[in-house]
Amino acid sequence: MGAGAPETPSRARAPAKSKAAEGGRVVRTRDPERTKASILSAATAEFSARGFAGAGIDAIASRSGANRRMIYHYFGSKRGLWLAVLEAAYERARTSELKLNLESLSPEDAMRRLVTFTFDSFIGERTFINLLNSENLHQARHLKESERVKDMHSPLIGMISAIVERGVKEGVFRDGHDPAQLWISIAGLSYFYFSNIFTLSVILNRDLASKKELAARRAHVAELVLNALRLPPQEATLSALGSDPVQRT
The missing domain is CATH 1.10.10.60 (Homeodomain-like)
Structure with a gap:
């Protein structure tokens, strides 16, 4: 046929959208x-x-x-895609933390829950670790462009600060902790373990990815953080009795 001949049904182009067999609903391609x-x-x-x-x-x-x-x-661009990947990874982590409902727990239980949740979030999760390692290799030059990532960490720091403040008021935690430093310690104690789990397993001749080793490390990290926060036993006793340990003679 010539170029001006009309299309036959078999040659007609497929429509950009079609109707469902029932209900007349438009389905976009x-x-x-x-x-x-x-x-x-x-x-x-x-x-x-x-x-x-x-x-x-x-x-x-x-x-x-x-x-x-x-x-x-x-x-x-590739740079824009990389930043979108980083932002999505951080958002998943921060969103999960904010859903823990720590306000309903005692200060010690709330902090223990946050620490163990952070630890468990790294189990079997090489993706986030690898992304962080790569961005740190580039000195966070891409992450610096993201106000979104900075903003999503403010609620987390606020949540940690609130737990510590409750603990201080109840006489179970010492005062004077920087919540940002505390968060770095919580994340760092788990991040280092998992980012170096292969080399550490070889060096120590232990399978650090085994259930036994993971359970031991989880408990160790939680106690380490809590011991850094707790009042010494004598001061905790005085606090429970209503005395100010700072003013005692």
Whole structure:
């Protein structure tokens, strides 16, 4: 047929949208949010495996089923995609912590719960560790651009501060703790263990990933943090009796 001949039904282009068999509901062939989520998931896996420098847009496109054009359309650049991956990883961690409902627990139980939850969040989770290692290798030059990550940590520091303040008022914790420093200690005691678990297992000739070793480390970290917060026994007794240990002679 010539170029001007009308299309037959068999040659007609597929419509951009179609109606469901029942109900007349319109079904669109494109779902931007689903596409973005697929790209983000693929990028998280690729960046975790290869770091920012080693990961490639082509590999991410192949993993996600999207093309390069779509990746750049949604995220602007490889740098923008990397930052989106970091922000999503931090958001998952912080959102989970804020759902712990620690206000209903005693100060000691609340702090123990936060410490053990932080520890457990690293078990079997190499992705976040790898992402953090890569970003620290680049001296956080990408993370510096994210006000969102900074903002999402304020509630966490506030939550820790509230637990400590309750403990001080109830006479079980010492005063004068910096909640930011405390959070660094809580996260660091777990992060170091899991980020170095393979080399430490070889050096110490122990399977630090075994259930027994994980349970021992979890308990150790919790007691270490709580012992740093607790009043010495004598001062705790005086506090319970209503005496101010600072003013005693």
